[in-house]
Amino acid sequence: MPKLWNETIASHRHTVHEAILTATAELVSEHGLLSVTMSQIAERSGIGRATLYKYFPDIEAILRAWHERQIACHLHQLGELRERGGPPGERLQVMLEAYARISSGRFSHDHAVLELAAVLHTGAHVVEAEQQVHDLFKELLTEVAEVGGLRDDVAPDELATYCLHALSAARSLHSESAVRRLVMVTIAGLRPAR
Amino acid sequence: MPKLWNETIASHRHTVHEAILTATAELVSEHGLLSVTMSQIAERSGIGRATLYKYFPDIEAILRAWHERQIACHLHQLGELRERGGPPGERLQVMLEAYARISSGRFSHDHAVLELAAVLHTGAHVVEAEQQVHDLFKELLTEVAEVGGLRDDVAPDELATYCLHALSAARSLHSESAVRRLVMVTIAGLRPAR
DNA sequence: TTTCTAGAATGACAGAGTGTATCGTAAAAT
DNA sequence: ATTTTACGATACACTCTGTCATTCTAGAAA
Incomplete structure (x- = not known):
């Protein structure tokens, strides 16, 4: 279930976008660069893995x-x-x-x-x-x-x-x-x- | 078939060791850091993938x-x-x-x-x-x-x-x-x- | 209010990479 | 000659990847 939902779609996308960047930075600093995966990023961002690919290709x-x-x-x-x-x-x-x-x-x-x-x-x-x-x-x-x-x-x-x-x-x-x-x-x- | 075989085992292992490092550096500079895989490294080094794990864990x-x-x-x-x-x-x-x-x-x-x-x-x-x-x-x-x-x-x-x-x-x-x-x-x- | 639609989110699937264990072979060491 | 060691190959269970078709919802139109 998508936890974060703001008023407009645009602001929602922006929120998710930021959440992804923040989650990625956290994971990199925690586990190093090479062990970070799209799966982890999606999970920590609170979105489905497939959804992540709608925001970033890799x-x-x-x-x-x-x-x-x-x-x-x-x-x-x-x-x-x-x-x-x-x-x-x-x-x-x-x-x-x-x-x-x-x-x-x-x-x-x-x-x-x-x-x-x-x-x-x-x-x-x-x-x-x-x-x-x-x-x-x-x-x-x-x-x-x-x-x-x-x-x-x-x-x-x-x-x-x-x-x-x-x-x-x-x-x-x-x-x-x-x-x-x-x-x-x-x-x-x-x-x-x- | 193992292409590289020197006189002693020690020198052989050393040769393979060097080959792995060189192959990895090449792959990183060619395709970037994140896309390098153990499979590619093994292939370019001229050794089997399982053998690579006897030299390095990751x-x-x-x-x-x-x-x-x-x-x-x-x-x-x-x-x-x-x-x-x-x-x-x-x-x-x-x-x-x-x-x-x-x-x-x-x-x-x-x-x-x-x-x-x-x-x-x-x-x-x-x-x-x-x-x-x-x-x-x-x-x-x-x-x-x-x-x-x-x-x-x-x-x-x-x-x-x-x-x-x-x-x-x-x-x-x-x-x-x-x-x-x-x-x-x-x-x-x-x-x-x- | 109700209906409609763009697009956001998702589950499922096939393909690739990973790490480990086993086995037969060939070369080195004794 | 015998033992030890390293190798390649294969196989396994697992995770990650990238892309579908499908469902669901927000926001606009009726």
Whole structure:
């Protein structure tokens, strides 16, 4: 029996859609990636197995959708910070700290599965999603460069790549202060050459 | 019929073992991670399916073994560089460039699956393997710190984590010169505060 | 209100993969 | 020569998969 039934069909489908993504994320973090099955996902989502196939063709598609939801969420968080004014140098620091915090993720599978998704033979589609985050950083770094706060011997594009990867180290750090030090070190790499 | 038969049993088992790992890596890079099956691996390895189970209990175990082989290979490469003398500062640069080159991996799945393995619900075992690489860097950084070539407001331990992640950005870069610039930027983050 | 219909949910089915157990054979070790 | 070991093959019960035809319901039309 379908437990979840909202007013309209559209909202119902949306609810089920979300439930599937959440259930999948839970199962992956509980039992690992390779042992997750469509059957388990259907059961945990509270729908019939056959119904699941009306929403997603296979597990890879589900993980892709989940990954996109995560990226969208991160972009939203980072985008809000971008609204706030202030000198580019300060905004850079705020942004880097925010991203580091996101990377360190409440439950560690956040970022892990995120990087993982890039391997799932997905190719272009996933890369495109992460490209948006990359571009956000690239634009901010360009602004910083314009006020002379950035080294000029490396393009903002490459520096953005450097930032994203360096900050992903936050996942391996276990204290709030360590993350702050990581951001400090990362920024030191961006400063103009002496 | 068993195609591969060497002199001794030990060497035979070793040959089969390697063949399994290689076949699995190929299949993963061809068809993605989730669609690889024990049946396919057995066929490509040239052994019977039941025989495969005498070597590995499941796909996850195979990927774990493959991951360990990769790490061992990387450690060997990095270890050789460590033998060579010279001032710690220079050795650091050589080491970082070597690791960046390893990360950028000839065929991209090298590093990708490497990170992926960390998510495969393997937990401690895989982390331990990567810890060795981390320790190698940590020791080298400690030496650099002793001659005053390192910032002293962040522990070598955390700086090693920073290095490994920052250099993993090499995978996203497409030119040799870009990788060199990445190493330069990464090192800039390690220098003593002005 | 009652009827109608698009589409949501489902059970059932055939095909594939899994893990294990057994057996006969051939090569290695003693 | 005899024992030990590893192999391939086969078979089994089980789970997972992908796709039917069918049933049921929400929301619109009469």
